[in-house]
Amino acid sequence: xxxxxxxxxxxxxxxxxxxxxxxxxxxxxxxxxxxxxxxxxxxxxxxxxxxxxxxxxxxxxxxxxxxxxxxxxxxxxxxxxxxxxxxxxxxxxxxxxxxxxxxxxxxxxxxxxx
Amino acid sequence: xxxxxxxxxxxxxxxxxxxxxxxxxxxxxxxxxxxxxxxxxxxxxxxxxxxxxxxxxxxxxxxxxxxxxxxxxxxxxxxxxxxxxxxxxxxxxxxxxxxxxxxxxxxxxxxxxx
Numbered sequence: 001x002x003x004x005x006x007x008x009x010x011x012x013x014x015x016x017x018x019x020x021x022x023x024x025x026x027x028x029x030x031x032x033x034x035x036x037x038x039x040x041x042x043x044x045x046x047x048x049x050x051x052x053x054x055x056x057x058x059x060x061x062x063x064x065x066x067x068x069x070x071x072x073x074x075x076x077x078x079x080x081x082x083x084x085x086x087x088x089x090x091x092x093x094x095x096x097x098x099x100x101x102x103x104x105x106x107x108x109x110x111x112x113x114x
Numbered sequence: 115x116x117x118x119x120x121x122x123x124x125x126x127x128x129x130x131x132x133x134x135x136x137x138x139x140x141x142x143x144x145x146x147x148x149x150x151x152x153x154x155x156x157x158x159x160x161x162x163x164x165x166x167x168x169x170x171x172x173x174x175x176x177x178x179x180x181x182x183x184x185x186x187x188x189x190x191x192x193x194x195x196x197x198x199x200x201x202x203x204x205x206x207x208x209x210x211x212x213x214x215x216x217x218x219x220x221x222x223x224x225x226x227x228x
Binding site: 003004033040041042043044045056091093101102103104105106107108 | 118146148150155156157158159160163165204206208215216217218219220221
């Protein structure tokens with residue numbers, strides 16, 4: 001089966017610009033996660049969706065970050081405006097209902113903010 | 115405060131040698147425990163997980179991990195390392211009282227020398 005797809009793989013922007021990342025989860029997976037992984041650190045959960053509803057966004061910097069999953073499948077994560085400290089790898093993961101603790105990760109989008 | 119500690123930032127082993135990566139957690143109760151591996155430019159791949167039962171867990175690629183409640187540890191082991199095992203390894207925990215939130219350690223980078 002196809003894995004979690006993410007695009008773009010790399011993005012370079014200047015601070016104060018906006019950027020968007022896209023994720024397509026494994027077919028049939030109702031739960032979708034966005035993580036931020038700063039260099040030298042483990043991934044940190046930003047937001048979790050169950051179908052098209054938000055389950056947990058307690059660590060999402062809502063003044064600049066937003067995410068949506070309108071049809072319960074694909075998801076986009078947006079940063080506006082970007083700051084230097086947003087440079088990181090943004091990972092998307094998905095899991096099936098009833099097996100939400102087994103998460104499958106995409107390859108990530110590496111963001112560099114100059 | 116909840117925490118996951120991987121005390122070894124970087125480990126170097128010779129090919130064919132045994133490997134042990136350490137992971138300690140700090141939670142009020144036994145959480146669900148995971149080990150993931152991340153190769154350069156790739157997403158995280160699940161190696162193994164522990165929910166309950168037998169404290170010695172077998173995973174993919176010849177890895178195993180042992181849960182020790184008294185030490186709050188979940189160390190990853192492999193009897194004979196292959197050059198392809200060179201990667202970043204992350205321990206993760208999911209507190210059983212939340213069911214959703216994953217907490218990752220900072221990772222251990224493994225180098226394998228011929």
